[in-house]
Amino acid sequence: MMNSTRSSFWSNGSIPLIEPELLSSIIGVASDIALVVSGNGVILSVLLNRNETSFGNLAHWEGRSIREFLTIDSIPKFDAIQSDYKNGKAPTKSVELNHTDNAVWEFPVRYSFHPFGAEQSLLMLGRDLRPIAETQQQLVQAQMSLEQGYESRREFDARYRLLLRTVHDAVVFVSVTDGRVKDANEPAAALLGTTRDELVGASFAQEFRDKRREEFIDGLVNTSFSDAAAGVEVQTRRSRKKVVVTPSVFRAGGERVLICRLTTSGDVSAKHDELSVNLNMLFDKGADAVLFTSITGVIHACNDSFLDLIDAAHLVDIKGRNLSEFLGRGQIDMSVLIENARRSGQMRLYSTKLMNDYGSKTAIEMSATYLDDRNEPELGFVIRDATRVDAMRKAPLQGAEESSRNVMELVGSATLKEIVTETTDVVEKMCIETAVSLTRNNRVAAAEMLGLSRQSLYVKLRKYGLLSKETDGDA
Numbered sequence: 001m002m003n004s005t006r007s008s009f010w011s012n013g014s015i016p017l018i019e020p021e022l023l024s025s026i027i028g029v030a031s032d033i034a035l036v037v038s039g040n041g042v043i044l045s046v047l048l049n050r051n052e053t054s055f056g057n058l059a060h061w062e063g064r065s066i067r068e069f070l071t072i073d074s075i076p077k078f079d080a081i082q083s084d085y086k087n088g089k090a091p092t093k094s095v096e097l098n099h100t101d102n103a104v105w106e107f108p109v110r111y112s113f114h115p116f117g118a119e120q121s122l123l124m125l126g127r128d129l130r131p132i133a134e135t136q137q138q139l140v141q142a143q144m145s146l147e148q149g150y151e152s153r154r155e156f157d158a159r160y161r162l163l164l165r166t167v168h169d170a171v172v173f174v175s176v177t178d179g180r181v182k183d184a185n186e187p188a189a190a191l192l193g194t195t196r197d198e199l200v201g202a203s204f205a206q207e208f209r210d211k212r213r214e215e216f217i218d219g220l221v222n223t224s225f226s227d228a229a230a231g232v233e234v235q236t237r238r239s240r241k242k243v244v245v246t247p248s249v250f251r252a253g254g255e256r257v258l259i260c261r262l263t264t265s266g267d268v269s270a271k272h273d274e275l276s277v278n279l280n281m282l283f284d285k286g287a288d289a290v291l292f293t294s295i296t297g298v299i300h301a302c303n304d305s306f307l308d309l310i311d312a313a314h315l316v317d318i319k320g321r322n323l324s325e326f327l328g329r330g331q332i333d334m335s336v337l338i339e340n341a342r343r344s345g346q347m348r349l350y351s352t353k354l355m356n357d358y359g360s361k362t363a364i365e366m367s368a369t370y371l372d373d374r375n376e377p378e379l380g381f382v383i384r385d386a387t388r389v390d391a392m393r394k395a396p397l398q399g400a401e402e403s404s405r406n407v408m409e410l411v412g413s414a415t416l417k418e419i420v421t422e423t424t425d426v427v428e429k430m431c432i433e434t435a436v437s438l439t440r441n442n443r444v445a446a447a448e449m450l451g452l453s454r455q456s457l458y459v460k461l462r463k464y465g466l467l468s469k470e471t472d473g474d475a
Contacts (some may be wrong), residue, residue, distance in 0.1 A: 002354065031125040033058075033109060039120035041065050055094065055107075070107060071098040086120055096129065108133060128214075170262035174204045176221060179213045179253060191262050193238030204260075206241075208234040220247040221256055231261075289383035293341075297323045297334045297379070306383060309364070310356040318354055323381070328353030328361060329449065336438070336445045341368040341379055350438065351386065363387050429464045432457070436466070 026036045029049050033055060036046040043066050046058045069077050074097040081091050082268055091113040101104040109126035116123035164171065170188035174181055181204050189196040192207050199207075205216040211234065223232055224247040231246035246261045289306035293299050298317055310326055312318050317327075324334035333352050340347040347368045353361045366383040431450065439445040445458040461467045 013130065027123075027125070032128040033126045034112075035061075035124040036116060037066055037082075037122045037124070039082075039086065041078070042066060043069075043119060044121065053131070054128070056392065058101075069101055070097050071100050074098045082122070085113070085115070085122060090115060097126075127332055155275060172199075172260045172262065174202065174217070174220075174258040174260055175255065176217060176249070176258055179204055179217045182257065188262055191239070191243065191264070192236050193242065209237050217258070220260065223247055224258065226250045231263075278390065289380050289381075291323070291383070293323050293379045293381070295338070296377060297338065297376050299323055300378065309354055309362060309385065310381065311358065311360070314358070320404075325355055326356065328355055332445070332449050335448070336442065337366075337368045338382075339442060339445060340440050341370040344440075345370050347440065354383065425464075428460065429466075431467065432460055432464065436461075 002291045032049050034045075035043055036045040039045055039239050043061045043064060046218045047208045048055055048058065061069060061398055066078065070078060075093055077097060081095060085091060088113050093108050094112045096108055096110045098106055098108050106118075108129040110129055111124045111126045111468050114125065115121075116122040155301055164183070164185045166183065168187060168373050170191045171185050171190045172181055173183040181199050184196055189199045192199065192206075199213045203213055204215040205211040208216070220230060226384060231240060231244045235242050241264060244263050244265070248260075249258055251257070283303050286303060288304060290305065291299060291302035291306050299321055302315060302318070307313070307315070310318070322334070324331045329331040329352060333350075337347060337350060339423075350366050352364060352366070354364045355361045363386045366381055367378040368386055369382075371378045371380055379453070432446075435446040435449045436443070439449065443461075444454060447454045449456065452460075458467075
C-alpha cells in the first residue's frame with residue numbers, strides 16, 4: 001500500500017482489524033455507491049452513502065447479475081475489467097459505467113476496482129457523475145445560447161450597417177454622455193462637409209457654429225421629449241448650410257444615445273408646408289371638437305373644443321379613458337361608430353348626447369373616420385354641438401298640436417284601446433326607423449340600441465314593411 005508520507009504505519013500490522021459494521025459504514029461514506037461483485041458478475045452487496053438519496057432503494061440488485069443494471073455500451077467495459085482481473089491483472093484505472101434500472105432512468109458512475117475477499121470478488125467504489133453531467137449540460141446550453149446570441153448580434157449588426165449605408169436620409173448617432181458621434185452615414189458626413197471616418201468620434205457640437213457641447217446636447221434631449229415635430233435649426237461650421245436636427249433618444253447597453261436626422265431648411269419647409277400649418281391651426285383653434293382614439297375608443301389626443309364640451313381642464317384628465325364614458329348611450333354608441341367606420345371607412349352625422357363627469361348632457365352630431373395608414377389603426381372624430389339644431393327640431397309645436405288634434409278626433413269613432421294601439425304602433429315604427437337610420441341599417445346595432453333581440457327586431461321590421469326598404473347591412 002502506498003502513502004504520501006512514506007510511513008510504515010499502514011503496513012506494519014499495528015492497525016487493529018476493522019469491525020464489519022464499521023467497515024460498511026466507512027465504505028458507504030467513502031463513496032456514493034459501493035458494490036461487491038462476485039467473480040461471475042453477481043452483485044453480493046450494495047452500499048449507499050447515507051447522504052445520497054437520489055439513487056433510491058437498490059436492495060433488489062443484490063443476488064442478480066450486474067449486467068442487468070448496465071447499459072449496452074457499459075457491459076463490454078465491465079467484462080473487460082473482470083477478464084483482466086481473472087487473468088491476474090489488477091485494474092488500476094477508474095472506469096465510467098452507466099447504470100439503468102428497468103429502462104426508466106439511468107445514471108453515470110465512475111468506479112474504482114479493488115480485489116475483495118476470495119473467489120475473485122471485486123469491490124467497486126463509485127462516484128455519482130450526475131452533478132458533473134448536469135454541470136456539463138448547463139455549460140453546453142450556455143455555450144449554445146452565447147453562440148445564438150452572437151449570431152443574432154452579427155445578423156442585427158449586418159442589417160444595421162446595410163440600412164445605414166443605403167438610406168438616403170442623413171443620420172448621426174450621438175452619445176448623450178460625452179456628446180461624441182458614435183456612428184454616422186455618408187449623407188450625414190457630406191452634409192456636414194467632412195468624411196465619415198473623421199466624423200465618427202468627433203464632438204457633434206463642434207460641427208456647428210456657436211454651439212457649446214453641454215448646452216447643445218441638453219437642448220437636443222429636451223427637444224426629443226417635447227411633442228413638437230420641429231427640430232433644432234443650426235448652421236454647419238464647414239459648409240455654412242442651415243440644417244435642422246430632429247433628435248430621438250433611446251437607450252442601448254445602459255447608455256442613452258441620440259439618433260439625429262439632419263435635413264436642410266429647404267427640405268423642412270417642403271415638409272412643413274402651408275397645408276400642415278393650417279391643419280395644425282385648425283386642430284388647435286377650430287370651433288368643432290376633434291379627437292383621436294384607438295380602434296377600441298381609448299382617447300389619445302383632442303383639442304380644446306372637446307375639452308370645453310365635457311368641461312375638462314386638461315388633456316391629462318381624459319387621456320387613456322374610453323370615449324364611450326362620455327357618450328349618452330355609452331358602449332352602444334361606441335360600437336355603432338366603430339363598426340360603421342371600420343366597414344365603410346367613415347360615418348357621418350351620428351346624433352347622440354355627450355355627457356361630462358358631472359352628469360350634464362349636450363346634444364351633438366359627430367362623424368368618425370377610420371385611419372388605417374399605420375401599423376395600429378386609429379379613429380378620428382369630429383364633434384359638433386347640436387344643441388341649437390336639436391332645439392329647432394323640437395320647435396315646431398304646431399305639428400305636435402295638429403297630431404294631438406288628429407288623435408282627439410278619433411275619440412268617439414273608436415274605442416280608447418283602439419286609439420292607444422294605433423298611436424303605439426306609430427311611435428314604435430318611428431323609433432325603429434330612427435334606430436335603423438342611426439346605425440346605417442346595421443340590424444345588430446339597432447337591436448342593441450332598442451333593447452331588442454335580433455329576432456324580435458326582424459319581426460317588427462316585417463310587421464311595418466321596413467324590410468324591403470333597404471338591404472340588410474350585416475347579413
